[in-house]
Amino acid sequence: MDDLASFLRTRRSRVDPAAVGIPTGSRRRVEGLRREEVAHLSGVSVDYYVRLEQGRATQPSEQVLDALARVLGLDATEREHLCRLTRQRRRPSRAPGGRVRPELLRVLDLVPDAPALIINHRLDVLAGNRLAGLLHSRPLPGLNTARHIFLEETERGLYADWDKCTLDVVGHLRLAAGKYPEDQRLASLVGELAMGSERFRRLWARADVRARAHGRKAYRHPLIGVLELHQENFALPDESGMELIVMSAAPGSPTEDGLRLLAGLGAAGDDARPAVEERVRE
Structure with missing residues (x-):
């Protein structure tokens, strides 16, 4: 229904490479940032970022999440959503009931x-x-x-x-x-x-x-x-x-x-x- 991979892909696709200091050329076919560019700007290895985007990396630190939020230009709501998606495989929240007091x-x-x-x-x-x-x-x-x-x-x-x-x-x-x-x-x-x-x-x-x-x-x-x-x-x-x-x-x-x-x-x-x-x- 919702997953970390799609969220990260759509967020990096909207980042203007020139705005983060990456020169762009006529041969560039990727919209937004590549995976390796996000990894480099966030200070993590390419392998770790790929595993994170695929949902295979567990328990990313607050520093990593802060770095990703900065590079991807996330607002407070998106940053909280990112944290929630990284946690959901470990302890998903049960849907609340619908009784009104x-x-x-x-x-x-x-x-x-x-x-x-x-x-x-x-x-x-x-x-x-x-x-x-x-x-x-x-x-x-x-x-x-x-x-x-x-x-x-x-x-x-x-x-x-x-x-x-x-x-x-x-x-x-x-x-x-x-x-x-x-x-x-x-x-x-x-x-x-x-x-x-x-x-x-x-x-x-x-x-x-x-x-x-x-x-x-x-x-x-x-x-x-x-x-x-x-x-x-x-x-x-x-x-x-x-x-x-x-x-x-x-x-x-x-x-x-x-x-x-x-x-x-x-x-x-x-x-x-x-x-x-x-x-x-x-």
Whole structure:
């Protein structure tokens, strides 16, 4: 599902040799750095680097990992991912369960004016408050946001920044695959997405990883229009792999008014909800 070799290959392929002092000529056919060049710049033998890239070298030191991260230009998230991949053959992490504590469900109810969700590492929506359900115009239990974005939505669907969302989703799943390589449900999800989406296949092959804790998230609601929200991701502290996601609107903004209107549609009774769902199906 995810492996050290593909990650190192894709990272060295994106390094400009000239940027690290290696002259390039017209006969150079390798994109990025060669294995021996990475080894030389990192201060390790070529044989050791080849074994590392093939997953046959065990327990690389922190100094070696730091040197590789420097040569390959890894950011903090990529460096952590590299460390995890070098460890996974020795002690892979077991995938966490999916039970949401009742106390967390009460927390969702305490956020009435902003959409709030609890998701797991596979991007399954485990729970959500009322406004989150209205935003998605569908029941939240059973929703997987990766499947929704790649297989059910289009570039003109719910996600106004669809291209960026796809990058975030693949980067997140890559991190999850590195952390939980034994998770068969995650492997099945990746296979399903690869079979059903050419864009997913292309992005997955890049082996990019992303960890997003906050940022802009724009939705295109079928009745309300575009909602420019700010998303905060809170990792839950019990190693459950779950995150609490809260999406807020800037005070006095059109999106704040839009959320009030959306909440009002839901408060109008059962007649409003089918109208939203019917519009989504059109």
